[in-house]
Amino acid sequence: MLRVDAxxxxxxxxxxxxxxxxxxxxxxxxxxxxxxxxDGYGRFWLxxxxxxxxxxxxxxxxxxxxPLGEHDIVMHEVCELPLxxxxxxxxxxxxxxxxxxxxxxxxxxGTRGAPLVLP
Ligand SMILES: [Zn+2]
Numbered sequence: 001m002l003r004v005d006a007x008x009x010x011x012x013x014x015x016x017x018x019x020x021x022x023x024x025x026x027x028x029x030x031x032x033x034x035x036x037x038x039d040g041y042g043r044f045w046l047x048x049x050x051x052x053x054x055x056x057x058x059x060x061x062x063x064x065x066x067p068l069g070e071h072d073i074v075m076h077e078v079c080e081l082p083l084x085x086x087x088x089x090x091x092x093x094x095x096x097x098x099x100x101x102x103x104x105x106x107x108x109x110g111t112r113g114a115p116l117v118l119p
Contacts, residue, residue, distance in 0.1 A: 001069055002055070002063040004060060012046060019033050019034030029081055030086040041058065041083070042056060042085070043056060057083075058074050058084065059074050062074050062094050064087065073097045076094060081093075
């Protein structure tokens with residue numbers, strides 16, 4: 001379960017936010033400009049409870065709104081850009097789904113590979 005508490009993880013959120021560029025228009029993407037993995041999605045490290053974890057920024061962005069389960073899939077619902085991390089409530093570009101839901105054939109499913117598990 002990935003949880004991001006604005007108070008408890010304030011320093012962590014500030015560090016991650018430094019790698020996000022918000023487009024000039026109100027509806028533009030917020031792009032991750034930190035490290036990018038071979039699959040086209042961002043990556044960064046968290047240190048929680050003495051353990052380091054690799055986290056995908058679009059999952060982290062969504063977890064700022066609600067805890068993200070290990071089987072939750074983050075979908076890029078609006079823009080389909082793997083580096084978009086715009087997940088604010090009521091207008092974000094990301095939505096959460098589960099693996100129990102039917103998987104669409106088209107683009108828009110933002111998470112590939114193993115889910116993130118954090119304490
Ligand atoms: Zn976007």
